[in-house]
Amino acid sequence: MNKQFFAxxxxxxxxxxxxxxAAGNVEAGKAKSGVCVGCHAAxxxxxxxxxxxxxxxxxxxxxxxxxxxxxxxxDNAVMFGMVQGLSDADMMDLGAFYASNKVKVGKADKxxxxxxxxxxxxxxxxxGLSACxxxxxxxxxxxxxxxxxxLSGQHADYTVAQLKSFSLxxxxxxxxxxxxxxxxxMNDADMKAVASYIQGLR
Numbered sequence: 433m434n435k436q437f438f439a440x441x442x443x444x445x446x447x448x449x450x451x452x453x454a455a456g457n458v459e460a461g462k463a464k465s466g467v468c469v470g471c472h473a474a475x476x477x478x479x480x481x482x483x484x485x486x487x488x489x490x491x492x493x494x495x496x497x498x499x500x501x502x503x504x505x506x507d508n509a510v511m512f513g514m515v516q517g518l519s520d521a522d523m524m525d526l527g528a529f530y531a532s533n534k535v536k537v538g539k540a541d542k543x544x545x546x547x548x549x550x551x552x553x554x555x556x557x558x559x560g561l562s563a564c565x566x567x568x569x570x571x572x573x574x575x576x577x578x579x580x581x582x583l584s585g586q587h588a589d590y591t592v593a594q595l596k597s598f599s600l601x602x603x604x605x606x607x608x609x610x611x612x613x614x615x616x617x618m619n620d621a622d623m624k625a626v627a628s629y630i631q632g633l634r
Contacts, residue, residue, distance in 0.1 A: 436536055445516060449544065454529030455491070456495070456521075456524035456525045456526075456529075456531075456610070457525050457528055458525075458526050458528045459529075460525040460528075461526045461527070461529025461530070462529045463542040464522055464525055464529075464590070465526060465530075466528055467514065468526070469534065471483045472484070472485070475479065475487055476488075476529075476530040476535075477535065481587040481588070481589035482589055482590060482593070484586060484587065485535055485585060486530040486533075487533035487536070487578075488531065488533060488535035488584070488585070489531060489535075489574075490527070490529075490531060490574055490575075490576035490579065490581060490582060490599045491527030491528045491530070491531040491576070491577065491584075492579050493521040493522070493527070493579045494523070494527035494530055494531070494578055495524045495527040497525070498511075498518060498523040498526065499520070499523060500605045501515045502515040502516060502576075503549075504603045505605045506605040507605060526633075535582070535585040536585060537584060537631075537632060537633070538585055538631040538632060539631065540628045540629050540630075540631055540632030540633075541588075541628045544625040545625065545632075547625040547626075548628050548629025549623070549629050550624040551563070551564065551618075551622055551626040551629070552565060552630065552633070553565050553570075553623060556622070560617055561617045561618065561622075564630075565629060566584070567610075568581070572584030573585075578607075579607070581632065583630045583634055584630070585611055585632075585634065586630055586631060587626040587631060588624070588628045588630070590626055591623075591627035591631070592627045593633075595611075595615045595618060595623045596609040598615040599612070599615035599616045599618065
C-alpha cells in the first residue's frame, strides 16, 4: 500500500514539476539572462532605442519570439545566433523573468500625442485602419493568452522599425498576417505618431 502511495505521489510531483516548467521559472530565467544584458539591460528595460524593452512583456509572447528567431521564422541575424543554444524550457524561463519585471515608461512627443492617440484608440476609418486598443488593451498591456504583445513604454524607434518591417513583409511572424495588413495601411507619419504615443502609454 505504501509503495503505491509513494508511486502515485511521485507521479503527481512529476506532473506538478512539468506544469511549473511549462510556465517558466523566474529565478532560472534571471540566471540565464546574463547574455541578454548588453542589449536589453539587466531588468529588460533597454536604454538603447533600437533594442526592445522586454520588461513587463508576456512570457508566452517572449518565448514565441525566441522560438521564431531560432527557426528563422522571424529574421534577425543577431538573435538567430543568440538563441541557438536555448531549449524550449530556457525560453519559457526567460519569458517568465522578463514578465516579472516592470517596464519603465518613457514620454510621448507632445506634438504627436493627438494623432497617436487617435490611431491607437480609434484607428482611422478612412484608411480601413483598425485601432490598436482591440488587441493591445487600453493601457498597452497586451493580451498574454492570445500572445499579443504588451506595448506600453516601448521605444518609439523600435516600434516604428517593426511597423515598417511588417508593412514591407520583412517581418511575417504575426498571427493571421494581422500586423502586416494593419501596418500596410499606415504612412510614415502614422507610424511615428502611434509609436510615440505608445512610448508614453501607461
